[in-house]
Amino acid sequence: xGDTDMDTDVVIAGAGPTGLMLACELRLAGVDVVVVExxxxxxxxxxxxxxxxxxxxxxxxxxxxxxxxxAGDLTPVGHFSGLMLDFDGLESRHxxxxxxxxxxxxxxxxxxxxxxxxxxxxxxxxxxxRQDEDGVTVELRTTQAAPATLRARxxxxxxxxxxxxxxxxxxxFPGTPATMTALIGDVELPxxxxxxxxxxxxxxxxxxxxAFEPGWYRVITSAYDHVADRDEPAxxxxxxxxxxxxxxxxxxxxxxxxxxxxGDAARQAAQYxxxxxxxxxxxxxxxxxxxxxxxxxxxxxxVNLGWKLASVVRGQASPGLLxxxxxxxxxxxxxxxxxxxxxxxxxxxxxxxxxxxxxxGSLLVFDDVNRHLRGxxxxxxxRYPGAGGHPLAGRRVPDADLRTPAGxxxxxxxxxxxxxxxxxxxxxxDVAAAGEAWSDRVDFVEARSAEDHWLVPxxxxxxxxxxxxxxxxxxxxxxAAAREVPDTAALRTxxxxxxxxxxxxxxxxxxxxxxxxxxx
Numbered sequence: 001x002g003d004t005d006m007d008t009d010v011v012i013a014g015a016g017p018t019g020l021m022l023a024c025e026l027r028l029a030g031v032d033v034v035v036v037e038x039x040x041x042x043x044x045x046x047x048x049x050x051x052x053x054x055x056x057x058x059x060x061x062x063x064x065x066x067x068x069x070x071a072g073d074l075t076p077v078g079h080f081s082g083l084m085l086d087f088d089g090l091e092s093r094h095x096x097x098x099x100x101x102x103x104x105x106x107x108x109x110x111x112x113x114x115x116x117x118x119x120x121x122x123x124x125x126x127x128x129x130r131q132d133e134d135g136v137t138v139e140l141r142t143t144q145a146a147p148a149t150l151r152a153r154x155x156x157x158x159x160x161x162x163x164x165x166x167x168x169x170x171x172x173f174p175g176t177p178a179t180m181t182a183l184i185g186d187v188e189l190p191x192x193x194x195x196x197x198x199x200x201x202x203x204x205x206x207x208x209x210x211a212f213e214p215g216w217y218r219v220i221t222s223a224y225d226h227v228a229d230r231d232e233p234a235x236x237x238x239x240x241x242x243x244x245x246x247x248x249x250x251x252x253x254x255x256x257x258x259x260x261x262x263g264d265a266a267r268q269a270a271q272y273x274x275x276x277x278x279x280x281x282x283x284x285x286x287x288x289x290x291x292x293x294x295x296x297x298x299x300x301x302x303v304n305l306g307w308k309l310a311s312v313v314r315g316q317a318s319p320g321l322l323x324x325x326x327x328x329x330x331x332x333x334x335x336x337x338x339x340x341x342x343x344x345x346x347x348x349x350x351x352x353x354x355x356x357x358x359x360x361g362s363l364l365v366f367d368d369v370n371r372h373l374r375g376x377x378x379x380x381x382x383r384y385p386g387a388g389g390h391p392l393a394g395r396r397v398p399d400a401d402l403r404t405p406a407g408x409x410x411x412x413x414x415x416x417x418x419x420x421x422x423x424x425x426x427x428x429x430d431v432a433a434a435g436e437a438w439s440d441r442v443d444f445v446e447a448r449s450a451e452d453h454w455l456v457p458x459x460x461x462x463x464x465x466x467x468x469x470x471x472x473x474x475x476x477x478x479x480a481a482a483r484e485v486p487d488t489a490a491l492r493t494x495x496x497x498x499x500x501x502x503x504x505x506x507x508x509x510x511x512x513x514x515x516x517x518x519x520x
């Protein structure tokens with residue numbers, strides 16, 4: 001089949017945070033996308049409960065962060081397995097976690113997606129897929145009498161831990177099974193005298209109650225004497241009895257809004273891409289929901305994949321670019337599975353675990369330990385390989401303040417259009433000339449850093465660079481260090497690697513060329 005047979009460029013299965021964020025990224029790049037969702041409508045279930053610094057930065061890079069800040073509450077603390085971490089002073093413009101329910105995140109992303117022209121088809125479940133050299137045919141089970149089909153260049157499964165897309169694509173999902181069961185519910189607790197309770201450990205498990213809105217709480221109880229079948233229903237009465245067993249009272253709980261269960265199973269897709277089928281979010285990885293990392297990792301999966309997939313769909317880059325999605329994000333998923341297994345181990349009841357928690361907790365008073373754990377939980381310390389030895393290479397770019405001829409701006413504001421940016425901070429005309437052959441797809445910006453030093457997670461302060469090539473996801477693909485001659489050959493290699501071959505018919509880099517320039 002040829003391109004004229006396509007119904008859309010990309011089909012995304014799943015209208016959760018990952019799928020919606022990916023759809024927005026693709027639309028910003030001019031790619032047509034259809035989201036299919038098996039549910040008939042939003043359930044209103046609250047589910048995950050927070051956004052970390054790196055996700056807040058990603059939303060800021062797209063100019064939509066204020067919507068989310070208005071719908072949640074910033075908090076100065078986080079935790080590692082219930083042991084408190086200090087998030088104040090983090091190396092970010094947005095250091096504090098945002099307490100916001102997943103239901104609100106989905107609503108805001110869906111509103112943004114609609115503004116960008118994303119089409120969402122409800123009551124449409126993937127029932128089959130067929131790949132060929134030109135595209136993928138997606139068979140849908142719908143409310144109609146006959147099954148529907150969609151023809152697209154690529155299919156991305158963002159359809160959760162039980163992903164149908166992953167199974168149909170034949171992608172293995174190895175890992176470790178659950179060893180415990182937790183119940184979770186949003187309820188009213190009139191008998192609770194404290195506004196906020198963190199996890200309380202008991203001889204047989206633990207419980208917690210967190211206030212999200214006046215009058216109602218999220219209650220979680222954990223038990224280690226029973227591993228529920230994943231299809232076993234969760235009821236309000238089970239949650240109430242579990243809390244009575246652990247706390248000695250149910251605090252008068254009533255009026256449940258939502259009740260569910262989870263465990264500590266940890267699994268990861270063996271490959272994030274198989275031909276024209278890709279996976280993101282929970283479809284690619286599941287884990288114990290400790291430290292609020294799951295939703296955040298899914299959104300960041302989407303931002304890593306979106307610009308790459310768009311570049312391939314537009315024909316600017318070869319399909320091989322998509323392999324870098326697995327190469328960069330699979331290790332991130334592995335690390336999250338690793339640290340959530342550790343957090344799950346630290347929650348288990350028993351004298352040995354109590355002693356381990358005491359020793360581990362005593363280490364958190366040291367700034368370096370606190371900084372290391374919060375960098376890992378937030379994703380601010382992620383460094384993708386292959387971008388060189390400079391401290392910024394492969395890392396997310398700090399949101400430094402900039403001065404331009406047009407006025408003050410910041411690095412993240414330059415990324416609102418989701419395009420790569422070649423940022424000249426005083427390196428000279430060689431950098432501009434080297435990027436001229438990619439000016440159709442890379443924005444060139446001249447500016448000056450308002451600060452002589454930038455803060456980098458784990459590394460601390462470094463001199464402000466002379467020039468940067470910033471990918472649309474905010475990670476640095478090439479750096480020219482301050483007071484050093486820029487390696488323009490390496491710059492051209494980075495441009496070719498990440499954004500495809502130079503524009504056809506371009507005369508090539510020359511110091512006499514004057515590239516198209518942005519000033520902020």
